[in-house]
Amino acid sequence: MSRFNSLRAALSPRPVARALALLSFLFALAAPVHAGSLTGTYSLVPAQIDTGFSVRVLGGKPVLGGFKNVSGKIILNEAAPEKSRVNVKVDLTTVHTPNDRITGFLKSSAMFDVANHPVATFQSTRVRVLSGNAAEVDGVLTLRGKQQRTKLTVTINGTGNAVSFEVSGGFFRSRYGMDAGLPLYADKVNLNIKGKGRRS
Secondary structure, three states, rough: OOOOHHHHHHOOOOHHHHHHHHHHHHHHHOOOOOOOOOOOEEEEEEHHHEEEEEEEOOEEEEEEEOOOOOEEEEEEEEOHHHHHHEEEEEEEHHHEEEHHHHHHHHOOOOOOOOOOOOOEEEEEEEEEEOOOOOOEEEEEEOOOEEEEEEEEEEEEEEEEEEEEEEEEEEEEEHHHHOOOOOOOOEEEEEEEEEEEEEOO
């Protein structure tokens, strides 16, 4: 019964019909469009994603930084979580750190080589539920024209038209030809990503 028909029935002169119809109308108003279901496609926009990374330094403080332009999509299937998908694009030219010299080095040909490879992508290949709202996501990270498998842990919360998520994991930079500074600067780049997705 549509909300309009419920309202019209609620005005019926018959007392019982009027009471039942009024309750139906009130429940229809209270129920969200996507009540309880996260199934759907969610767009990721740069303004709502905080992508941070850290690299340990032997005998010193870690190098901290992030990327200002990360976008993509999350496709969730609540009935069959293993069919969920994640696709992310990272604009490497937006890498930043508190130190301009380090930022410049990360953009150079020795590291991300943004002049020739300005974009990195991650595309999931498998999703496995760990517990509750946490999942292990296997995927392919493409960086500097090279593809390597990597694994991330993702936690998702939300209802209705939006989800919030937190991602942890990382990758080994030497696998992409970025071995400058080893072993003083650690091989593993640790990722910590937080953000929101809006239902498309």
